[in-house]
Amino acid sequence: MALQLTLKPFERLVINGCVVRNSTRKSTIVIETKADVVRGQDLLSKKAAVTPVNQAYFLVQTALTDPALQDKLRKPIQQQLAALATAFGPPNVHCVFEAANFVSQGDFYKALRALRPLMKREAEILGANVPRPASLRDEMERDGQHVVQEEEPAYRREAG
Structure with missing residues (x-):
């Protein structure tokens, strides 16, 4: 069964460890074979993984986005989940x-x-002490990595 994804302009996703970004228009892609797919909005930055659940989530996310690490991460993930x-x-x-x-x-x-x-439950328990996940772009800029400047889409310029 195929997976159909509708992507917003400039939306990112990771397919089998490869980061893909949509262009300026909404588009739909169909993935016809088995693949590990994660939308950019579901990715957690390493700096935001400071709580126990977020740390477990980050480990699982890393295993998903880097298949070469799956066997190495399986035990630490299970240990983190046992603690949870x-x-x-x-x-x-x-x-x-x-x-x-x-x-x-x-x-x-x-x-x-x-x-x-x-x-969600952990954030409710900890209240305002849970840091908000930073976007991957923000994190790259803070770490001094090169980020390609994107032209602001016309619909954003007109709305502002």
Whole structure:
């Protein structure tokens, strides 16, 4: 079964570890074979991974976006998830077990999806102390990496 994605202008996604960015217009792509796909909005920067759930999410994300590291990261991910299982009770602990099961099966995307409700719950518990994830562009600029300047789309210039 094919995966159809509609991308917003300049939206990024990672397909099997390769970062792809849409151009200036909304477009639709169809992925016809099995591939690991993550939208840019679902990626967490390393600097934002400061809480236990975010750290687990980042490890799973890294395994998903870099298949060469999957075997090496499986044990640290399971250890992080085991620690989370003691921190959460019903009704949230099932998300941890679900994520651990998916990691054991090698389905890292479903493990990410299982952790998202825990990220929300953790943010509720910690309140305003949870840092907001920075965009990949912001992080690259802070780290001094080269970032290609994009022309601002016309619809953004007119709206402002």
